[in-house]
Amino acid sequence: MILGPPGAGKGTQAVRLARRWHIPHISTGAILREAIKEGTPLGLQVKAILDSGGLVDDALITRIVCERLEKPDASSGFLLDGYPRTVPQARALDTFMDGRGPLVVAEIVLDDAEVLRRLAARMVCSECGRNSQDDRAVASCHDCGGRLVPRTDDAEEVVRKRLEVYHQQTAPLVEYYEARPTFRRVDGDRLVDDVTEALVRAIEEVT
Ligand code: AMP
Secondary structure, eight states: OEEOOTTSSHHHHHHHHHHHHTOOEEEHHHHHHHHHHHTOHHHHHHHHHHHHTOOOOHHHHHHHHHHHHTSGGGTTOOEEESOOOSHHHHHHHHHHHTTSOOOOEEEEEOOHHHHHHHHHHOOEETTTOOBOOSOTTOOBOTTTOOBEEOOGGGSHHHHHHHHHHIIIIITHHHHHHTTSTTEEEEEOSSOHHHHHHHHHHHHHHTO
């Protein structure tokens, strides 16, 4: 699973790693945004929470993740992006993982100033939800041709709230995991390719 603040590059890196190892990329944020886009009961329930930068209830998100992880395509590995985000979620994931093999945790480190700078410039595809390659001159998605738009929760005041939530609720996960032999940390303030390479090296070392 990939851990790190918003804007650290978790989504971008997760797409690359999942392709490399032929495992599903499971992004809780993407699942929730898709539900909002489709107007499902889940989407209606969580929209205001995402818009404000807060966190969805632990039990609800854990149920969604566990259902997804039970699907056959995740039976020989998966890449989790955006879950767990709280200590209770991490405990729930440990319970799920019991007897299923090691959980490798890779933390991407990035400071708040760089997060704010990156998210002010981020564009995502309105169709498939993928991040663009940070080039504002490009108007359409590299993968599906969809229109690129800013993410609504990348507005500066929402990003500040998401960072506050990250430091309060998610950063404690570093302490939760760091003593494990399967925990690795990489510097996210580098070129995308260099971060990918560091992640691949770090993860292959412990798998
Ligand atoms: P992300 O795309 O990972 O930045 O997630 C976008 C938003 O979805 C977050 O700001 C939360 O509101 C919600 N969300 C995603 N994953 C979780 C989670 N594990 N626990 C609670 N809320 C989540």
